Amino acid sequence: MFLRLLFVLLTALNIAVGAWLLLGQPYARGGTPSDPGVAELRLLSELPEPGPAAAAATAAAPAPAPAPTAVTSSPNLSYSCLALGPFATPQDLRNARQALSAQVxxxxxxxxxxxxxxxxxxxxPAAGSRAQALAVARQLAARNIDDYFVxxxxxxxxxISLGLFKDPANARKRRDEVTAAGFPxxxxxxSESVPEYWLDLVVADGGNFDWRSHVRTSGIGSHSTGCF
Structure with missing residues (x-):
């Protein structure tokens, strides 16, 4: 009776140990400790050492070249400053501004x-008094010189005014006639002060700037001026 009981206990113990060895050991069934597609984590000590050829290739590999740095530069432009004019009216000036706005x-x-x-x-020349000036005027009339006033x-x-002339030649003729009659x-x-209108321009490469092809106003010239 005792031997039979001992036999049963040993048999149960062997079954328990076998089950533990089969089911209790991690990775005993060939499974993976991570989800599918996720690389297995391994200690550095578990990795195989690289062979001589792989070590030599790693040592000979050149270091990556640094990324190039963009360098920007602007061309050196030459500028010139011109003055156009004189324009006789503000409207002429506005027309020139409109014609050149996209060119300068x-x-x-x-x-x-x-x-x-x-x-x-x-x-x-003026006489000493009003009476003397009137006396000279009577002398002019006596010499058939008219068109005068005091x-x-x-x-x-x-x-005593003898006339205002636009043409200097006509003025000289009148002066000579009165002088020949014995009067000085x-x-x-x-002259009079009149407004003039000018347009100052800053242009690139001003030596080749053809402003005349855009401004049609007659009598307009150009000259260099200070830049602004």
């Missing part, structure tokens, strides 16, 4: 006052 780097308009000849005045106000009173006639250029 910058532009500005300006107005200046200029002295302009308004004519030539032929006259007799200046009674302004900055040259008692002067003189000739003087008269």
């Amino acid at each position: 780097m910058r532009m500005r308009s300006r107005q200046e006052q200029a002295s302009q000849t308004s004519g030539w005045w032929v006259y007799l 200046v009674s106000s302004g900055d040259q009173p008692n002067t 006639a003189r000739m003087n250029e008269r």
